[in-house]
Amino acid sequence: AEVFFPRLGENGKWCWFTAAPIKGHDGSIVGAIETLWDKTEDKKAEEERERHTSELSTLCSIYSALNAPADLKTRINQAVAELLNFLSADGVCIYLLDDDGKYHLRYCRGLSEEACKEISVLDENSIIHRVAQSNEYTMYEDLPDECPDEICLLERESIASIAYVPINSKENKTFGVIRIGSKKPMYFDREQKNVLELIGNRIGVAIENAMLQEQYIKSEKKYRTLFNSDPHPIFILDSKTFEILDMNQRAQDSYGYTREELLNLPFLEIGVEHDEELAQGLKNLTENQSLLFTKKRHYRKGRKPFYVNVNMGFAKYGERNVIIVSTTDITEAVExxxxxxxxxxxxxxxxxxxxxxxxxxxxxxxxxxxxxxxxxxxxxxxxxxxxxxxxxxxxxxxxxxxxxxxxxxxxxxxxxxxxxxxxxxxxxxxxxxxxxxxxxxxxxxxxxxxxxxxxxxxxxxxxxxxxxxxxxxxxxxxxxxxxxxxxxxxxxxxxxxxxxxxxxxxxxxxxxxxxxxxxxxxxxxxxxxxxxxxxxxxxxxxxxxxxxxxxxxxxxxxxxxxxxxxxxxxxxxxxxxxxx
Structure with a gap:
């Protein structure tokens, strides 16, 4: 049997204990032979393996939650739930830096709604701000008697020990902090530091990617608004084939084609046949160069002619090089x-x-x-x-x-x-x-x-x-x-x-x-x-x-x-x- 002997050594030992009886000539037991094998190191190694396996399992669960096909709030809440389950903690809050330079509460689990409202915004005097500035894992093993308002509030929630984990971007810039609370004193230890920092970094990447995605969507909406509100037809062309990759609504209205009809159509086909000047301009266009071609004859759907000025320049469209072409109807001026x-x-x-x-x-x-x-x-x-x-x-x-x-x-x-x-x-x-x-x-x-x-x-x-x-x-x-x-x-x-x-x-x-x-x-x-x-x-x-x-x-x-x-x-x- 494997038994813990608390009085063996300084901190006790785990031993593998065996006993064999010693019998007299009459068959009665007169003694015993006992053997003790010191299994303390093996036991520690086994516990370390179990802890490591648990950490890996938690990290995998959190990574899966953060990469799930759902909105960011749902993914973060699921990751927080996995974190609480792993630590058996009583509360988790996530604060993110806002444009006003203060840290705003974005996610909260395990605390009352009133407590969350009272500590929803924290300024430069808060522990959250100091942890972000130092970019270091910080823990309070036992809450001090004199403490900032945010910790006093947590004490009212019966929180006895706290750990702070910085949330970093891919460039290792802190833009948020995870605060984990437990009702048990002396709950957090340094052994949890590495896994919590990994979790903080992974949550940081997920939030950063989501923020970038949100910025991209806003940028795309802004681009689309500007693109479609421009009074002139605009075409996005492939820089090699000069096929139309995109166009604004004005282009569709002016030329009389649907979006589907214009997509992948060579741009030169909407003008006069064999326009060498325009073809050479597209071929020879270089970055940081803008070209203007005046009084070009283009055709609306049905081969109805009209005259345009054609302006073109290089640009990036996603990850590819493109040519942006805008046309201005000058038919009235030509007439x-x-x-x-x-x-x-x-x-x-x-x-x-x-x-x-x-x-x-x-x-x-x-x-x-x-x-x-x-x-x-x-x-x-x-x-x-x-x-x-x-x-x-x-x-x-x-x-x-x-x-x-x-x-x-x-x-x-x-x-x-x-x-x-x-x-x-x-x-x-x-x-x-x-x-x-x-x-x-x-x-x-x-x-x-x-x-x-x-x-x-x-x-x-x-x-x-x-x-x-x-x-x-x-x-x-x-x-x-x-x-x-x-x-x-x-x-x-x-x-x-x-x-x-x-x-x-x-x-x-x-x-x-x-x-x-x-x-x-x-x-x-x-x-x-x-x-x-x-x-x-x-x-x-x-x-x-x-x-x-x-x-x-x-x-x-x-x-x-x-x-x-x-x-x-x-x-x-x-x-x-x-x-x-």
């Missing part, structure tokens, strides 16, 4: 600009009326001469020579075609053009300028020099709009040359206009230079402002250069102006060349 450009065309046509009349009158005069000749010969009854008849018929056909060409060109020019990007050889609209302004240049006795590179690469633009740009610049040059000719001492000055095109370093450049009056620095700085003009009232709208600047900018180009008063002006137009 007004188109109307303004159209009004400018009508003004230009009015200015060109005399030249166009000349271009049409010349072929009409030829036709009239031929018709008069036919009538005279008919009145005389004379026979017209076959060769003469053939020559005149060919002249009539050629001049009808010439007049038809002028009328067609004017009609095409007057037609409202859309903001499209197609491949254009910039020499073509330059040549067409002389179809409508050629006569005026002759009438004004202007020496025109044209130097066009025949091997220019294409640019992305629209023929009609480019022609308007060059008509505006040539018309201004004619006015500047005439104005200079009226100045004293300038009558014999050469009136020259040079138009030159060439390509260099991936750009197509056109120079329109005149030897007119030139501009002051003040005028040069204001020349692109709408409605600014130096001409007399009724002679100009002040929109020509402004419209030209807007058209050039729409096609990714730029305009530079060099001018000197009394010497002349040069407009330099530069456009990005299209890759062959």
């Amino acid at each position: 007004k600009e188109t109307q303004l450009i159209q009004a400018g065309k009508m003004t230009t046509l009015g200015v060109m009326a005399a030249g166009m009349a000349h271009e049409i009158n010349q072929p009409l005069n030829v036709i009239q001469v031929c018709a008069d000749f036919f009538l005279k010969m008919l009145k005389r009854g004379a026979k017209i020579d076959d060769d003469d008849l053939r020559t005149m018929a060919n002249d009539i056909v050629a001049n009808v075609e010439r007049a038809t060409g002028v009328i067609k060109h004017v009609r095409d020019f007057a037609r409202q053009s859309d903001l499209v990007h197609s491949k254009v050889n910039i020499n073509d609209p330059i040549k067409d300028v002389f179809k409508v302004l050629g006569h005026q240049l002759k009438v004004h006795d202007i020496d025109v020099q044209v130097d066009l590179d025949p091997d220019l690469p294409y640019i992305l633009a629209e023929h009609n709009r480019l022609e308007q740009v060059f008509i505006n610049l040539v018309s201004n040059a004619i006015d500047a040359l005439d104005e200079k000719g009226k100045q004293p001492g300038s009558a014999d000055s050469p009136k020259q206009l040079l138009i030159k095109s060439f390509s260099d370093d991936g750009q197509v450049t056109v120079h329109v230079a005149d030897t007119g009056t030139g501009m002051t620095e003040e005028v040069k700085n204001k020349i692109i402002e709408p409605f600014f003009t130096t001409k007399k009232v009724g002679k100009g709208t002040g929109l020509g250069v402004s419209i030209s600047y807007g058209i050039v900018k729409d096609y990714g180009g730029s305009i530079e102006i060099e001018s000197q008063v009394g010497t002349g002006t040069t407009f330099k137009l530069m456009f990005p060349a299209v890759n062959s």
Whole structure:
């Protein structure tokens, strides 16, 4: 049998006791042989194993409770119940640090509701606060006679001994304290320190994770609120495939698609086909970079077109890199600009009326001469020579075609053009300028020099709009040359206009230079402002250069102006060349 002998040794011993009888010759028991095996160390080891097993079991139960699929309050209460059961304690409270710098009671078990209310908030003078500051396990084996209010209150609850366990974050920062109370004095010992600290750390991790989750949910709600309340469509794109991962409600409303229809749709598919500029922008976008693309044509559901500005930048979306794209509907502005450009065309046509009349009158005069000749010969009854008849018929056909060409060109020019990007050889609209302004240049006795590179690469633009740009610049040059000719001492000055095109370093450049009056620095700085003009009232709208600047900018180009008063002006137009 295993028996504890309290008088053996200093603190008693556990011994394995055996006894065997000693018998006399007659078979009677005359004595006994007793054996004692000291089992104290084995007993201590066994008790240590049982205690360790109990601790592990409790830790597993608490870990399971904290990881259960339930809300934080339910998980903490279950963990507290497991802790009370393990310690056979009488009360557990958990205090957490709040924004006000005080510790607030969040969980309480085993104490009366009145006691919990009285000690629900503890400040820097409390033991809870001091334990948190020291970040050390603290225990009161027996409550002192003089004690803070919080301990006096616990005494009224018959609590006789207390242990305090800090609650730490993953970074080992204390943000709470567990207080465990027992009605038995001298109840807590140092052997419980390790397991209680482990429990405190695990509860701390659970609370911290829950707080982070709560912050994440709040952040997500805030993000969603801001995301969906933004007045502009916003798209979240995969940084590799450019597929739509998310979008706000405004995007769905503006484009007419449901969320399910937009998800995983390549962003480029809601715009014009083969938009290389936008595609390259998405591919080459880097962190800390924001790109803006203006006047892009997008389509609502049903392929209804509208114009947008596209702004994009890099961002983090969860754990992945994404591109945030916002679009701004500028359809109304583009339509007004188109109307303004159209009004400018009508003004230009009015200015060109005399030249166009000349271009049409010349072929009409030829036709009239031929018709008069036919009538005279008919009145005389004379026979017209076959060769003469053939020559005149060919002249009539050629001049009808010439007049038809002028009328067609004017009609095409007057037609409202859309903001499209197609491949254009910039020499073509330059040549067409002389179809409508050629006569005026002759009438004004202007020496025109044209130097066009025949091997220019294409640019992305629209023929009609480019022609308007060059008509505006040539018309201004004619006015500047005439104005200079009226100045004293300038009558014999050469009136020259040079138009030159060439390509260099991936750009197509056109120079329109005149030897007119030139501009002051003040005028040069204001020349692109709408409605600014130096001409007399009724002679100009002040929109020509402004419209030209807007058209050039729409096609990714730029305009530079060099001018000197009394010497002349040069407009330099530069456009990005299209890759062959």
